Amino acid sequence: MSRPDASQVLIFPPYVGEFGWELMNWQGVVRRRLVRARRGSAIVAVTADRRALYEDLTRLTSINVSLVAVDISRLAGRPSEDHRIDDRGQPIEPHALREAVRAVMRDAGMEAVGRIEWPDYRGRLWSTGGDEQLFRRLGRPRRPRWDVLLVPRARDTSPERNLPPAWWDELQDRLRGLGLSVGTYPPGLGAAIDALSASRLAAGGSTGGLHLAALCGCPHFVWGPDDGQRWTRIGMSNRQRYETIWNPLGTPVRYAALGWRPSTADAAEGIVAALTLLGRTAARPRGRLVDRVSWLARRQAARLWARPATTGWCPWRWREFARARLT
Structure with a gap:
């Protein structure tokens, strides 16, 4: 039996970075590249808990796409952006990370025949505007079950940003005291998608589950944190990340600079205001027209600056004006 032509086989390794980064900076890359492929075949390595993100790929293009289950639980380090960090908080070198991922794929029986499409492993951002990534809506038709779905942050990285269970219990009590039905983000990707699909509003501190809400x-x-803190190479604020740059479908969202550990009173006040303004209803299942128009305007402004500065296509002063005043 002849071996396949390596130039005609695309191989996508398992994602080893943060969940939010996989949602907004990788699975869309895989989808876009496969849609553009015109011949050959593709192998996409996925972990069992993320398979739902990629299941549509087998029906998306005319080329043959196979999903292969892999186990990354024994990889060294912890997820950070699109890569991993060691116990000292230092990034694992991209070369070492690629070799470790190659070993994972070999253990899963994946032949090393093909062109591997690697993530950057240095924090590169891919555009969410359609030219580099293609997104699909993950939500499912569900009747509203909860007014508010709370999404607690529970990560090993920067654990000081996590809030204790007692804090969340107190917040639930406050919201229920106002007559609201309240749920909690469940474990498992499929269950989380179902819960988000059945909620009028999701709420929590910055975490991957809220990027899932956007999709x-x-x-x-x-x-x-407030806009004084900037993230990634392009220097976006968390507000810009959630409301505009990592919001490719235009989902209604409000960001509040309450810090990582707000009082339950402040959190409840913000949740109630957002629920009143943005919460899903039968009359507006996808939000208000004014929010959609505002999102489109901010997305256009972000195109002036939310890309590497080395492109040099837009004067610096224009970029900074769009960053500070228009996005």
């Missing part, structure tokens, strides 16, 4: 079309309220 499920679930309006959400997010708190975190």
